[in-house]
Amino acid sequence: MSTLEVKDLYVSVQDNNEEKQILKGLNLKMSTGEIHAIMGPNGTGKSTLSSTIMGDAKYHINSGDILLNGESILDWPVDQRARAGLFLAMQYPAEIPGVTNAEFVKAAVNARRPKNDPVPMGEFMKELQSTLKTLDMTMEMAGRYLNQGFSGGEKKRNEIMQMMMIKPSFAILDEIDSGLDIDALKVVSRGVNLMRGDNFGALLITHYQRLLNYIEPDFVHVMMGGKIVKTGDASLAKRLENEGYAKLRDELGLDIKLVDEDA
Numbered sequence: 001m002s003t004l005e006v007k008d009l010y011v012s013v014q015d016n017n018e019e020k021q022i023l024k025g026l027n028l029k030m031s032t033g034e035i036h037a038i039m040g041p042n043g044t045g046k047s048t049l050s051s052t053i054m055g056d057a058k059y060h061i062n063s064g065d066i067l068l069n070g071e072s073i074l075d076w077p078v079d080q081r082a083r084a085g086l087f088l089a090m091q092y093p094a095e096i097p098g099v100t101n102a103e104f105v106k107a108a109v110n111a112r113r114p115k116n117d118p119v120p121m122g123e124f125m126k127e128l129q130s131t132l133k134t135l136d137m138t139m140e141m142a143g144r145y146l147n148q149g150f151s152g153g154e155k156k157r158n159e160i161m162q163m164m165m166i167k168p169s170f171a172i173l174d175e176i177d178s179g180l181d182i183d184a185l186k187v188v189s190r191g192v193n194l195m196r197g198d199n200f201g202a203l204l205i206t207h208y209q210r211l212l213n214y215i216e217p218d219f220v221h222v223m224m225g226g227k228i229v230k231t232g233d234a235s236l237a238k239r240l241e242n243e244g245y246a247k248l249r250d251e252l253g254l255d256i257k258l259v260d261e262d263a
């Protein structure tokens with residue numbers, strides 16, 4: 001079993017010569033075998049959390065720690081985190097001309113294997129084909145440059161394809177459902193559900209309970225004001241969908257202004 005733990009994390013970002021505090025004492029503990037979901041109002045720091053876990057240097061860690069299997073990863077560059085089993089499916093995946101999807105995935109798969117034991121070509125192609133089929137993608141898409149000319153929904157499928165091929169211990173899926181039509185949502189969810197098991201954990205960041213109808217989470221966390229303020233089961237997401245965030249905030253006695261509220 002692997003664990004990923006975020007401990008009392010404070011993170012800020014440089015914004016117009018000012019250091020803006022985003023995460024304010026965030027705690028989260030996950031183990032492989034578990035699916036966690038984070039929901040929270042706009043601007044509360046969900047994407048900041050995922051980028052910080054993956055090692056984006058734009059975000060400054062003021063205090064706290066991030067531990068993978070009990071070891072601090074704060075000093076690790078992004079590639080070391082990826083090789084150790086962390087994976088981030090981005091909200092806005094980048095286009096990289098000149099590198100095909102298949103080449104990119106093969107390099108990522110090999111980076112997780114010992115140097116003298118690269119994945120045999122036949123084995124890789126066979127698995128790639130079956131993964132593409134699962135996600136209703138074509139082999140032609142694997143030969144195209146990374147994400148280039150892909151529609152929003154195709155990019156999201158492509159992120160899931162990479163995840164399934166790379167087999168991370170922990171995948172952070174940041175708004176993987178945004179911009180997906182209903183069929184694509186089912187396809188993407190199928191991919192995540194196929195990964196479910198003792199060697200895989202996921203953190204789903206989403207605004208919509210709908211995704212959680214397809215990928216049932218073990219834990220739902222509510223993030224407000226830069227930290228997790230409540231944790232529950234799948235019913236918490238249903239409650240939020242019905243009631244919104246203000247009611248929960250008031251119930252918890254939190255002094256937090258939501259983005260759409262007047263000052």
Ligand SMILES: Nc1ncnc2c1ncn2[C@@H]1O[C@H](COP(=O)(O)OP(=O)(O)OP(=O)(O)O)[C@@H](O)[C@H]1O
Binds near residue numbers: 014015020046
């Ligand atoms: N590079 C940056 N420069 C300036 N401000 C930033 C930067 N990155 C994040 N922020 C600010 O930090 C806050 C948190 O942003 P973040 O994207 O983490 O929120 P979020 O909870 O993911 O929001 P959403 O639900 O809208 O995607 C926002 O006010 C945002 O403007």
